[in-house]
Amino acid sequence: xxxxxxxxxxxxxxxxxxxxxxxxxxxxxxxxxxxxxxxxxxxxxxxxxxxxxxxxxxxxxxxxxxxxxxxxxxxxxxxxxxxxxxxxxxxxxxxxxxxxxxxxxxxxxxxxxxxxxxxxxxxxxxxxxxxxxxxxxxxxxxxxxxxxxxxxxxxxxxxxxxxxxxxxxxxxxxxxxxxxxxxxxxxxxxxxxxxxxxxxxxxxxxxxxxxxxxxxxxxxxxxxxxxxxxxxxxxxxxxxxxxxxxxxxxxxxxxxxxxxxxxxxxxxxxxxxxxxxxxxxxxxxxxxxxxxxxxxxxxxxxxxxxxxxxxxxxxxxxxxxxxxxxxxxxxxxxxxxxxxxxxxxxxxxxxxxxxxxxxxxxxxxxxxxxxxxxxxxxxxxxxxxxxxxxxxxxxxxxxxxxxxxxxxxxxxxxxxxxxxxxxxxxxxxxxxxxxxxxxxxxxxxxxx
Amino acid sequence: xxxxxxxxxxxxxxxxxxxxxxxxxxxxxxxxxxxxxxxxxxxxxxxxxxxxxxxxxxxxxxxxxxxxxxxxxxxxxxxxxxxxxxxxxx
Numbered sequence: 001x002x003x004x005x006x007x008x009x010x011x012x013x014x015x016x017x018x019x020x021x022x023x024x025x026x027x028x029x030x031x032x033x034x035x036x037x038x039x040x041x042x043x044x045x046x047x048x049x050x051x052x053x054x055x056x057x058x059x060x061x062x063x064x065x066x067x068x069x070x071x072x073x074x075x076x077x078x079x080x081x082x083x084x085x086x087x088x089x090x091x092x093x094x095x096x097x098x099x100x101x102x103x104x105x106x107x108x109x110x111x112x113x114x115x116x117x118x119x120x121x122x123x124x125x126x127x128x129x130x131x132x133x134x135x136x137x138x139x140x141x142x143x144x145x146x147x148x149x150x151x152x153x154x155x156x157x158x159x160x161x162x163x164x165x166x167x168x169x170x171x172x173x174x175x176x177x178x179x180x181x182x183x184x185x186x187x188x189x190x191x192x193x194x195x196x197x198x199x200x201x202x203x204x205x206x207x208x209x210x211x212x213x214x215x216x217x218x219x220x221x222x223x224x225x226x227x228x229x230x231x232x233x234x235x236x237x238x239x240x241x242x243x244x245x246x247x248x249x250x251x252x253x254x255x256x257x258x259x260x261x262x263x264x265x266x267x268x269x270x271x272x273x274x275x276x277x278x279x280x281x282x283x284x285x286x287x288x289x290x291x292x293x294x295x296x297x298x299x300x301x302x303x304x305x306x307x308x309x310x311x312x313x314x315x316x317x318x319x320x321x322x323x324x325x326x327x328x329x330x331x332x333x334x335x336x337x338x339x340x341x342x343x344x345x346x347x348x349x350x351x352x353x354x355x356x357x358x359x360x361x362x363x364x365x366x367x368x369x370x371x372x373x374x375x376x377x378x379x380x381x382x383x384x385x386x387x388x389x390x391x392x393x394x395x396x397x398x399x400x401x402x403x404x405x406x407x408x409x410x411x412x413x414x415x416x417x418x419x420x421x422x423x424x425x426x427x428x429x430x431x432x433x434x435x436x437x438x439x440x441x442x443x444x445x446x447x448x
Numbered sequence: 449x450x451x452x453x454x455x456x457x458x459x460x461x462x463x464x465x466x467x468x469x470x471x472x473x474x475x476x477x478x479x480x481x482x483x484x485x486x487x488x489x490x491x492x493x494x495x496x497x498x499x500x501x502x503x504x505x506x507x508x509x510x511x512x513x514x515x516x517x518x519x520x521x522x523x524x525x526x527x528x529x530x531x532x533x534x535x536x537x538x
Binding site: 001002004006007009010011062066067068069245248249251252281 | 453455481483494504507510525526527528529530531532533534535536537
């Protein structure tokens with residue numbers, strides 16, 4: 001029998017500490033929708049999504065009610081569109097956006113190209129269309145994989161992405177570059193990620209799958225308040241215990257959704273995902289460990305401990321763990337990160353160091369609008385190198401704030417939050433980026 | 449058996465348990481366990497109930513409890529027990 005104290009703890013986590021399920025993401029394979037005629041392909045895509053995902057939102061709401069825990073987002077991820085688009089990909093983009101709206105999901109990811117080793121003609125067409133597509137659609141998210149540990153870094157793609165991010169920012173400048181919040185550049189992208197903007201349904205995935213992302217930085221922060229001044233052994237143990245509990249609920253929700261929708265369970269993603277709400281911040285877990293702000297010396301070590309303890313606690317709580325699984329450090333979506341940048345405690349370079357030990361990368365960072373495409377490409381290349389060498393996923397989601405400079409603020413609203421524009425190192429790298437080609441895969445990629 | 453936890457919290461007054469239990473009985477919901485305490489005039493009750501005999505669906509039961517909430521001015525939450533089992537039992 002469950003004890004009263006345990007019941008109250010669960011209720012407190014949900015009602016006071018912002019514990020929620022961040023997303024149920026339904027992965028849908030679209031390979032069978034491909035057609036030489038873009039219009040026919042778009043129609044098939046629309047029909048398939050509306051058919052497979054018709055009960056997703058309703059089922060999510062039912063589970064929310066019965067278990068008494070908010071499921072903040074219901075999302076869809078699809079096969080990278082460059083794999084099904086034999087011609088112009090834009091009609092497919094419009095069909096995806098319309099289907100997402102029709103079934104009522106919050107976002108749909110997969111306007112994507114995997115080009116870590118090189119680009120197909122379809123990849124090139126998709127890349128060229130990204131700025132226009134992201135400025136004209138509402139719910140569609142885009143991602144491009146430019147590097148992997150096995151293939152190295154495709155520096156041609158890195159160069160192109162700098163320009164594409166700039167163009168996307170310009171086309172969506174009336175919404176502070178919101179288009180760039182829906183565009184992420186990856187190294188070692190994963191096939192079962194439930195989180196946006198980088199979710200897509202990889203080719204190794206089944207016909208469809210339920211992937212669940214949990215949240216709960218507020219719960220971890222509160223748990224650590226009870227072990228103030230204790231040594232790190234106890235800090236790590238406390239995080240593990242909390243992560244276990246959080247992930248067990250994620251697993252329960254995933255199983256329920258899978259059973260009700262009759263769609264196989266894929267994975268639970270253990271990521272601690274913050275929101276701009278107070279009490280839902282990853283940065284505040286770091287400050288709870290004894291740092292004045294995220295970014296103070298010791299931050300990388302604190303984040304490494306957090307990331308590792310979350311995984312150790314979570315892994316036993318779910319029978320399949322996947323996705324990105326770790327701590328997210330998006331700037332605009334985390335009140336503690338926003339405070340740290342505003343106070344001058346957290347720089348782009350420190351964030352880059354932090355991405356060596358956290359789950360993803362440079363995420364939701366507003367940069368000055370006049371930052372050059374080459375500088376953005378340089379940031380992407382550095383981040384991709386960290387991912388490639390460390391055999392982990394890294395990503396760049398930066399938002400050039402058109403007409404704004406370091407210290408100004410951009411406002412995205414909702415879960416995407418707001419962000420101070422961060423200082424960027426502007427020393428030249430044009431000749432470096434102009435080279436193109438491919439940075440070879442590292443020695444330790446050869447494990448066979 | 450589909451078990452749910454019903455938590456009832458708010459300022460204490462006469463007849464809270466009776467009112468909630470009567471409503472559950474009307475819906476053919478069997479009470480399996482009750483713990484109840486008063487802390488500083490604050491009433492806290494946890495009921496574990498069996499939903500299998502109920503003729504209504506989960507969200508309908510929750511809706512039926514709304515008049516009881518309004519009348520007693522109490523916070524009443526109903527959640528499936530699975531979430532507590534998942535979190536606290538291996």
